[in-house]
Amino acid sequence: MLKKLLVANRGEIAVRIIRAAQDLGIATVAVYSAADAESLHVQLADEAVNIGPPAAKKSYLNVEAILKAARDTGCDSVHPGYGFLAENAAFSDAVTGAALVFVGPSGDAIRMMGDKVSARSAAAAAGVPVVPGSAGRVEGLEAGHEVLTATGFPVMIKAAAGGGGRGIRIANSLAEFEQAFPQAEAEALAAFGDGGLYMEKVIGKARHIEVQVLADGSDAIHCYERECSLQRRRQKVWEEAPSRALSDRLREELCASAVALAKAVKYSGAGTVEYLYDDEADRFYFIEMNTRIQVEHPVTEAITGIDLVAEMLRIAGGEKLRIRQSDVSVKGHAIEVRLNAEDPAKEFAPFPGQVAELRIPGGPGVRFDSMLYQGYQVPPFYDSLLAKLIVHAETREAAIVRLIRALNELKIGGLKTTKPLFLALAADPAMRAGDVHTRWLEGWLIENAAALAG
């Protein structure tokens, strides 16, 4: 078992990790930038170390400062959380190189999944369905023409080194393709220092469905799926578990494919295999694997009763998986909404400031993961996530009713937040019916702009 953990993150996820460690009797060290000296994770940890000025580059992304803090405080392990250094293979290697345990997969596993082409190849090799497209990198326009027979139009040309929606071009015809391909190559070379491209068929209306896995380097299990189709600018805003769109047969097939991939790459820790699900064709396709704990992990915890962060810490401490697949079952339905410091009435403009008043929702089936307290000054230097409200109930319908109840209990005074967005969404008939896809929210926001402004 780990003895002393450095939490290399901030905000709600640092608080979440400190809580899991304390539940397991592991001592905790927080790190913080000059802007975060008063933050909740610093208050809750056993010790805290200032690692630099507010800019993330000089603090939360400063590998040397983080490793020095770990050495100076006698830590035996580092949890990266999500964002910042969580999917940085060199950081995983550096932590291991400093004779510390990295709570997550090896640098090699992060590298393999971080390169979109090698991740796609690994998935295909493990028998996971991938979006029709090139087998690997497309070497030149001639090779691209051959791939078109599998994809048809429209087709996506993507940078192998890209990610997060960057380095993607869509061609609707052969003429567009012949123009876009060399442009994409030059662009990828300029942006990522790697002109490598791959091609994928464009899946029209699709849901975003992802499978949670836990693995110990040899064995792997899944903890069922989450649906995160509600996205704004490719950022998830509302997540659910399970997905109402899948049949039981397809759910088992989907989850088994994620386990097969985790086993094939000898994965260790918590990970998420992301898919697109095409309702009409009733088919799913691998998109990518995230090699970290995700923001929306609590909906899985709600329906399975598994503490995913605690399991990550146990695995990192050298334990084998304690949970057998046959022990994992789904109970009820859970929804998470992300309360961001953004003004939905003004195109989601960021709204840092002071929390003048705070009333936290509670009661049965309600969880509130946050770093807020009354008087907390939300700094402008980091992302806008303030809190995650998670509700759990017997059915999806009951979970939505509970969500509305909990949102009405919640009061965050002094800041603009995305709470009005979720109250409006929870009342929407298409949302109630679960009739959504990944581009649904952006259209809804345009149609409902007036209601959100009011």
Add this chain to the structure above:
Amino acid sequence: MAQILSPLPGTFYRSASPDQPPYKADGDAVSAGDVIGLIEVMKSFHEVRAETAGTNIRFIADNEDPIMAGAPIADLD
């Protein structure tokens, strides 16, 4: 003399991206509406524009400085 104040709290940048030259160099003349820098607030970027014309801009805030709303960014003659 006039001052350009930061409209937002966040991180101040003098150029559009690290590999681009600064919008304005010390000593440059500025027209009303010119972009003189960017403020990053919670990962979104907002242009800072000069409200009035002036000469001989002198930056008080350095590139990548944390800055509060209302804090001076530059002096103008």
